[in-house]
Amino acid sequence: MTIQGAMPPEIATLLAALQNGGTGAMRVADWRVNWTWRQEVSAAIRDSEPLNVHAPLAVEESTAAGVLVQWADGRLSRRRVERAEAAQPERFLEAALASAYEDSDGAVFVGPTTAPEVPLFVPETAAVAAGHLDPLAEVLSAARSVASSHGFRNLSGSVSAVHARSGVRTSRGCDLADEVTRFTWWFSFEGLASESDQRREPIPGSAVRERLAEPADRVGRLLHDEANVLPGPVPVLLHPNAAESFLFTYLLGNLEGDLVWNRRSAFRREQFDGGASVAREDLSVRLDPLVPFGAGSYHFTREGVVARKVDLIASGRLTTPILDLKYARRFGREPVPGPLGAESLVFASRPFPSSEEAIGGLDRGLVVFSVLGLHTQDPTSGDFSVAAPQSLAIRAGRLGGRVRAALTGNFLQALHSPDMRLVRFPGQPMPGILLPAGLSVDAVSR
């Protein structure tokens, strides 16, 4: 991996101290340092005021490191520091030793390894992060023009550019380093419809306008309440933004190895050994963090586990938990890196209908664009009870007006339904999900 700049000097100082092995009671046996240097600029608009004092044009630089130390007596210390403490290794060692604890399974240090050659760095984005701000202004201007052309009174959102270098070094010979960029925006119209995009390269204003066209049109529908909404079970089509939230809360969230091992997940250890069915048999979820310039791609984890493709759910069956080094040791399996976001995942199912086809095939239903309160749910149960105030009715295969809905059901059970479908939405990398009738939809009038 070619790195365009040097490691921050404070990190080099810390590494040198660890390589020297400490002294006396502070004798270091093994260590791992994962460090990050990042430079970021961001610009925002709050309630149609660009770059106001609550959302100003912002510039930031940071250097931080997460350090795992195994002392000569076998105990471990985990400490996160920024540059000031990294530059004072004696102070670091003293503070780290004070929080040492026993955890034999946690003492895993990766040896020499090679990261995949996946390009994730774009010099033009790094230039923005360094202060060439015109691309930020172009994105803000594009969003404002869309809002203006639709007569919206309220526009909020932000755009940012990040240039980051990071690395993982261990006492066992791991020496990984990379350099990445990210260019991200999100905007919301009238507090009703929002959209976002993330790439490695600067996103041109034309692409922003194109991506915002659908949510801008959606606002017009959401401003008109649907008449004569009847409560009761109807099929629910989750827009990709809502589908992502559900999948990460209930499916991906329950795959974390520490939760599975400690019986704090919906899934049990033996279910992975036996490849238990957790979804319909044509549904597969694959981690793919190796897409060149992919927003969900990366080279290695903070522990030094290199990125690779992994089947998480294959033909509806559990294949592996997401395992850090400690839980990989406990499970007796290889470590399994997790996703950075939906962009790291590939969903496979029987041929996806388009959103137009899915909506056209429903006599009655609901399209849910976002939900309130998913983070308040208990993912271990699979149960959900959420508000979906940004929803549109489906009547006779066409979109209707706004429904302020409440949804109740069990997402894990819904994944088994033969009527569950993944649905393609134009311009969206993540599929939506058509959930079968059976969910309770309670229309709440204002």
Place this chain on the structure above:
Amino acid sequence: MSDSAGFLLDPHAGVLDELLRRAAGEGLYLIARAVDRRAQSVSVVNGRTEEVASSSNLGLGLSVFTAEGTCAFGAVDGLAPSDALVTFRRTADTARVAARMEATPTTAFLSATPNRSRIPQAGRRSFQSVRIPEAETRARGLDEEMRGRFPGLSTRTSLSFEREEWRVVRSDGTQAAWAVTRFVSSQAMTAAGSDGEDGSFTCRATLSSPHFDALEDDSARRVLQLRAEGAARRALALPAAGRFSSAGPVPLLIDYALAKGLAHEAFGHAAEADSFRSSVLARDGRFRRGERVGRDGVSVIDEPLRGDHADQPISANGQPRRRVEIVRSGVLHDALTDLFAADGVGGASNGCERAQSYRHPPIPRMSNIRIELENARPLAAPFEEMGPEEIRRLVGDAGLLDRYPRVVYLSGYTGGQVNPVRGDFLFNCQALYELTGRSVTLHRPSAFRGSILGALASLADGFGPLHLDAIGTCGKWGQSVPSSGGSHAFVLLEPNPNVGVGA
């Protein structure tokens, strides 16, 4: 130097003073924030130490204003003079660039009153006094106790210790410093259904204090134990519980943790002055002061409480933080304003700016927010000893079960969310109990959602004294800060078509 007695950032005063001199020399207005944050935590899962983690953050955040009032924000780790000067230079240049990007100017800082105050931490112990081996032993003991009392539960016990110190200086001579300490003990209990098909349920109990040695106090340990036992019983009972089906508006009794959630999500966010161009509690950029939104005797109040989990005595822009009566006896009265967004309520800043860290620009936020009702009815026992059956008797004695066939009681807050632009809110509970004249029925958790104004209008009765130690983390505009609050032990909302629970 012991951090319990003094201020660790004092030695860095010269760096901030030099930045003020540079700003003055360039005709710029500067607000500089130095922050020192230290944290340690111990987690024990099913009797084994899962992780001990510690962190240290020291850094600088700068808000630089041009003479015309355009602003830029800059941040850097550490307080090295050379880094601080480079960051100032870059931020100052960016503030000038902001003007070319049609930035929205403000010169509200010109009317600010300089503040020179120093408020030390409320915690009696220094951060350095925390001994991780002792904390680990304590956490394992608490975890084992729950596992022993409730076999079959999966348990997680965490103790966290945190100290934050802020120093804010401004071009008008403001020199403010304060420190806060936070200790949180939390326990989460997960129970699985007997056949594995009923799902698993997790319930939590917490205790917070400014004192790192809070659990050396017998009464504090007893409170945590009672809360944890209640959570464990709920978790064990939930797999066999059914879902609640609402047949329309119902009277809702919520505990004080949920009332904190209601006050925070439904009313507090909508009263934050940076959202007055869109909030349902504002019109045309001005707070709807004087409008009736609730019944007589219903008040919603936000104020910093010394030693509280969300205490911040001075704002992140250096202003003293004031008590704010958002709703006074049913009428909108005041808002969570800051130095830059006070026009919407008549020009007074209540010093409500908070920031997650030196890396974040300050925005108006809540501290400790509560719902108060006049003439609250007394409780027969302390809150922690009020089980569902005792609560059924409480509402029965108040005549509620004569007026309504059932009262729905929501217990245990798990978080919430609001859209202040549209006025929609939602928050969730750990358990739902259906109380009737004859029985108590447990149901699975169900969301409490509706419209802000509908909920305000429904607040009707309070039961018991004020309890203000419900804690959480508030996320807004990409920043997370500690939050807290509460109400009387229980609060009743009369049936309202714009407020719902279940489906």
